[in-house]
Amino acid sequence: MRIAVGGFQHETNTFAPSKAPWAAFEQADSWPGLQKGPHLLTAFKGMNIPIAGFIDEAEARGHTLLPLVWCSATPSAHVTEEAYERVAEILLDALGYAGEIDAVYLDLHGAMVTEHLEDGEGELLKRVRAAVGPKIPVVASLDLHANVTAEMVEYSDVLIAYRTYPHVDMAETGARAAAHLDAMFAGLPRQAKAMRKIDYLIPLTAQCTLVEPSASIYRDVAALEGAILGNGRVSTVSFAGGFAPADIKDCSPTIIAYADTEVAANEAAERIAKKVNDSESAFREKLWSAPDAVAHAIANAGEGGPIILADTQDNPGAGGNGDTVGILRELIVQNAQSAVLGVLFDPESAKAAAEAGEGARIRLRLGAKTGGADEEPIDDEFEVARISDGEFLATGPFYGGSRMSLGTTARLRKGGVEIVVASRKAQCADQEMLKHIGIEPAKLGILVVKSSVHFRADFGPLAREVLVVESPGPNTADLSKLHYKHLRNGVRVMPLGKPYTG
Template sequence: MRIAVGGFQHETNTFAPSKADFAAFAQADSWPSLQRGPALLDTFRGMNIPVAGFIDAAQAAGHELVPLVWCSATPSAHVTEDAFERITGMLIDDLKAAGSIDAVYLDLHGAMVCDHFDDGEGEILARVRHVVGSKIPIVASLDLHANVTEKMVANADALIAYRTYPHVDMVETGARAAAHLDAIFAGLPRQAKALRKIDYLIPLTAQCTLTEPAAHLYRALGNFDGAVLGNGRVSSISLTTGFPPADIKDCSPSIIAYGDTEAAAAEAADKIAAAVLASEKDFREKLWQPREAVAYAIANSAANGGPIILADTQDNPGAGGNGDTVGVLAELLAQNAQRAALGVLFDPESAAQAAEAGEGAHVRLKLGAKTGGADEKPIDAEFDVVKITDGEFLATGPFYGGSRMSLGVTARLRHGGVEIVVASRKAQCADQQMLRHIGIDPTRLAILVVKSSVHFRADFGPLAREVLVVESPGPNTADLAKLHYKHLRKGVRVMPEGKAFA
């Protein structure tokens, strides 16, 4: 068959300080730059990303792939109208120029909010549907954090989401999307759909599928693959735990099920929804304040056995933070922490100053706290410039693995017993090579601060003696009750077992 392939990914934190313009999608960062045309089919080979899994599986099945456009940008505030319209325009133009096709596959996120649309993916799918008509199947992969809408479900034949957080199954998800299309080509009848929305929000750090209660919920999800319920078979089911810092009506966990009959899809969706509702109380977790977290880590660190990891979740660039707040770093310095490191701090100005001074120099910097939106001041101090790199390296961990990362000019700075990796581009610290490429061995640290919420657990988790989730200032608010929501649908509880939005 002849399948058009494209993708447009953004996870929007409507409370974040910076928007995603066209340049944010055009540049390389943690993922490749905007791809258009034949290069799209080769760029992603070996990467843990859905489009790579789809391409490999579809080509192995003998299908002809027609490349459209693919791009992503680091999570941030809204996608600008200019960026959305330019990129979607490219995708639609290429689709119209593709000629006769048998299907469309799109690598989407599911939590895109634009300046002019709350439902970015719903609009993309609707425009694609308008071009191809009602009979051509459209299948899309989604992130586990998607805020799924009725418009998305209505305009796709199947939405298939990741089942792990950290997202180590992105390739597998793309392959599952390809398998679903193959089933359609083989005669799978037009599937009935069921969408269930859950009326409470789950903080990102509590959504980790390595820990309870998400772990058992996703194990249960697998039991419905291909299950026969009543008078029909379930072809696909997904649970998306949602992206909570998105102030839109459809923000919340969702279940999307597909089956040969409405009854089969509905029963599968209802059973998973009931399990999620029964687990509500178990999604609450402890949050540490910076001072107590650093003091605990210093008191409990050891000469060996791996670092205590402090997750600076509220400044996570993977959730809309800019990666440049200094609340935890200030505590490391104030409490004279030893064998400690922080990664990755976004500060192009300081990275450039350190590079100009050169390795071995001592340089006075006003570090961090320039764009992160937190009410704090930069750290004004002398730093040793230990090493400078161009920020280009191959990621090797389970999450970013295979991605050629591009952090721009990157500096390894030292102040006392604390080292800081300072980059010129925002990136979530979720791969050991982000430290190792600049000479820091995480296994030799006593304390490691990562600007990440959960993805770090895939590569750093096996090294950690303990993990503390820290509530330091930043736009990815961990206690959702502290966010000033205005547009949630009525009745949604803003925290598990919390107050309902009115």
């Protein structure tokens, strides 16, 4: 069959300080830059990314793929109207040029908010559906953190979300989407749909599928695939935990189920919704202050791997800019030893360090330049230990296969503390982000990562202990501290928290 293939990825933190313009989608960072034309079909080979899994699986099944456009930008505040409309126009124009097609596959996130739209994906799917008509199957993969809307469900035939966080199954999810589409070509009837919205928000760090309650919830989700419920067979079920730092009406966890009959789809969705509702209290977790976390790490560091401090509120994978210095300041003040922080976004300091050269001692105003937190840069003297061009191949389960591009990168040293400073924002979720500049993570006493959960895929096996730290930054971990204005009434902004009332 002839399948049109594309994607448009952005996770929008409406409380973040910086928006996503057109240039953010053009440039390469953790993932390739904007792709279109025939090169789109080869650009993702070997990467853990949904479109890569879809392409491999669909081609293995003998289908012809027609490239549209694919692009992504680092999570941030709203996608600008100009950027959204330019990408949408390119995608729809390419769809028009594709000629006769049998299906459309889109690699989407599911939590895109733009300057002019609360539901970026719902609007995109609506336009695609209008272009191809009601009979052409439209299939999309979604991030586990999608804020799924009724429009997204209405204008697609099936939505299939990741089942792991850290997202080690992104390519696998794309492959599952290809297999489902192939089953439709082979005679699987148009599936009945069921959706259930959950009435409480879940902080990102509590959604980790390596621990409870998410671990057992996702086992139940997977077990429902192929089950016979009532008078029908269930084809696929997804539980999207939602992206809580998005102040929109549809922000919340969502279950979506597909089956041969409405009865089966509704029963599948109800089963998972009950499990999620029964688990509400288990989604609360301990948050450490920066002083207490650093003091604990210093007192307990030793042989056998680092104590990892997750700087979750400045996670570039959730809208942070990666340049707050709350934990770094504590490391220096408390005289931590064998400690590393990565990756700090500060192009100005990275450039100055590169110009000074390895071995130099230079005065810098480090970090805190983008307004992600109410703090001042660290004004101090640092030793330039190493310089890198920031180009390397990621090898961990999350970023693995991606040719990462951090720009000019410096390894700075202040006493027993080292800082990896990059010229491009990136979540610290792969050991090569440190190894490429001469740092061996397994030998550290303390490691601070600007990440919420994805770091656990590659760094987790090394860790003696993991502490989630509530240091200043725009990805607020305690959601009750956010000033929501647009949630639907009745949603509890934290598990067991107070309902939102507008």
